Amino acid sequence: MNAAAVPIISLQDVSKTFVKAGAASYVAVDRLDLQVAEGQMLALLGKTGCGKSTIFNMIAGLTEPTSGVVTVNGRNPFREFDWFRGHMAIVFQSDRLLPWRTAVQNVELGLEMLDVPLEKRRATAMAWLSKLGLRGHENDYPHALSGGMRQRVSIARAFATDANILLCDEPFSALDEMTGRTLRAEFVRLVKENGKTAVFITHSINEALEIGDRIVVLKRPANIALDVALSPDTTIEQKETIRHRIQGVLAA
Template sequence: MSQTESAFANAHPTEQDIAVSIRGVSKNYGAVEALKDMSLDFPRGQLTSLLGPSGCGKTTLLKIIAGLLKHDSGEIIVNGKNVTGPGPNRAFVFQDFALLPWATVMRNVAFGLELRGVPRSEREDKAEKYIKGVGLAGFENAYPHELSGGMRQRVGLARALSVDANVLLLDEPFSAVDEQTRRKFQEDLLSLVANEKKTFIFVTHSIEEAVYCSDQIALLLPRPSRVHEMIRPQIDRSKGVDNIPREPEYLDIVDQIWASLRAYVE
């Protein structure tokens, strides 16, 4: 694996600050090598984006971390323990929402807790907290078909937060919404990272989104996927999503990433 360190990097996190470790992970689909000897660390309490061209294994890696997909070799370590399947320390936010169409917002958000046997009053109290937290207060009794795409994605995010997992895995969660909603989601996501103290692993195709939202960006190259570069943006996000894209530091990192990726974009 070829891995270089960006000029925009902070010091490496210490071992106790690592929430998720990928160690020599490989995954084949028949004769196709999707991942080969992949190694990567995800710092605790931070947001790491997986960024790269289509088909580079971003979603495959995310599903392996979630325990939804078996890897062929290597280790996935979450909070010091090997991953052998799905577990309560990880929650997945799907690109296509994956909501229960026959269930209200309240029941969708509380569903993971319901499966765990949490009493109804307790799970609904927790679900209500996160429904409000993602901006859906007042829609507790609405059904998915009554919501916009952006609202349905908020339900999926609230459901992931409500199960109180340490690690949240987000597979292009903003890809189906318009640009205005996407910008609001990005700001909301940064607030969640700051307030929830969880580890977020975020798949995106957008260089700009990765630079704006991430503490760390893992730049992946096409099959067999490997880490080409680790980038840790140094950006003052207090200026907001409308102003940061005009900042020289932001533009420099976007240009750096595009220079690394352009040879692999068809």
């Protein structure tokens, strides 16, 4: 067990079953116990359809577990949905920028929800765009930006609210390898620099090894098949061993 003593995200005996009219019910998550410590960067790895997104949605408060308890910051993210305004931010698989807003206006979105005055939110948004190398593009509409730039804007949007928890749903999977790698490195740096807790969903072993300081591999229906910790001291050889273990679990 690699979770630290004080979990900021906690799933206790959580199950999620989807019931469709006229069809057999489908268990997406099966009695999952998962704790994420504050400041931890957890890579949640699993095959397509293993329930990663369901776990993600339960932590985000977008869906409720069928049984078990999900808490974030000690609160129920589904029932106390509004409390998490400004406490949690999400980076999605696609950039999901509002096409009618410029880059800077998109970054300001979360701050608007927090009633931050225009001047302050503009300054914050500009600062984040600069950090992500988008100075000069603040007034561009999404259609005028490349895929990588758009995803940078969406990362800036998530960081701008200064939420202490970041949920990321395969945010770099749609980008080319080089852009993805660069953005991943930037993302890890920003998470560490700003002391965030991040849950990063991925189906790429390489990405999990690059990003996570803890990797949880899920079996189907979602439950922990492997839980490994990484540190800056983890050597390339050790990472290779972990990779083989993960491959073995995923192949099973």
